Amino acid sequence: WTNGNTNKEKTLAIIKPDGLLGNHTDDIKKAILEYGFSILKEKTIQLDEDAVTRFYAEHSSKNFFSSLMKYMTSGPVVVMILEKENAIADWRALMGPTDASKAKSTHPHSIRAMCGLDIQRNCVHGSDSLTSAQREMSFFFRELSAVKLEDTWGMFGN
Numbered sequence: 498w499t500n501g502n503t504n505k506e507k508t509l510a511i512i513k514p515d516g517l518l519g520n521h522t523d524d525i526k527k528a529i530l531e532y533g534f535s536i537l538k539e540k541t542i543q544l545d546e547d548a549v550t551r552f553y554a555e556h557s558s559k560n561f562f563s564s565l566m567k568y569m570t571s572g573p574v575v576v577m578i579l580e581k582e583n584a585i586a587d588w589r590a591l592m593g594p595t596d597a598s599k600a601k602s603t604h605p606h607s608i609r610a611m612c613g614l615d616i617q618r619n620c621v622h623g624s625d626s627l628t629s630a631q632r633e634m635s636f637f638f639r640e641l642s643a644v645k646l647e648d649t650w651g652m653f654g655n
């Protein structure tokens with residue numbers, strides 16, 4: 498039998514401050530829906546330094562961290578939970594490579610080619626693994642930590 502949710506995967510997407518400031522939100526959401534994702538949850542928030550430090554903990558010792566902090570707190574962001582089969586990898590494919598200046602020649606139809614500028618101002622974020630997706634979804638949507646077990650159960654096709 499099936500619970501109707503078999504093989505569906507969820508991932509966390511962020512439209513970063515440059516995406517909102519450049520008015521790319523509607524085009525990005527259009528691309529997301531055309532690619533076959535459902536947008537399960539969405540909210541617009543302003544990140545503070547504490548949130549960025551916790552969210553990007555893995556980058557806290559990198560030389561670009563203070564610049565990343567300034568960028569990510571420079572304006573509101575849109576955080577979304579996307580769902581489809583293979584959502585984590587497919588959303589990263591639709592985003593394109595981290596360096597948006599390269600994306601323009603190598604992945605011209607990607608979102609970063611469409612609205613990103615360079616290696617930092619690349620318009621969007623996507624979780625890079627199942628573990629990150631779970632952590633990042635409950636980071637922004639706390640109520641989800643309560644349904645995590647049920648979701649995991651579905652993901653393994655039981």
Ligand code: RTP
Nearest residue numbers: 556561565594595616617618619621622623625
């Ligand atoms: P990926 O893991 O595929 O490289 O892509 P990502 O978007 O997850 O990028 P990541 O390396 O995890 O870095 C997180 C964000 O930090 C900014 N960044 N700046 N100045 C730089 O060299 C630099 N490198 C990364 C970007 O905004 C990046 O998305």
Ligand code: MG
Nearest residue numbers: 595623624625
């Ligand atoms: Mg990353």
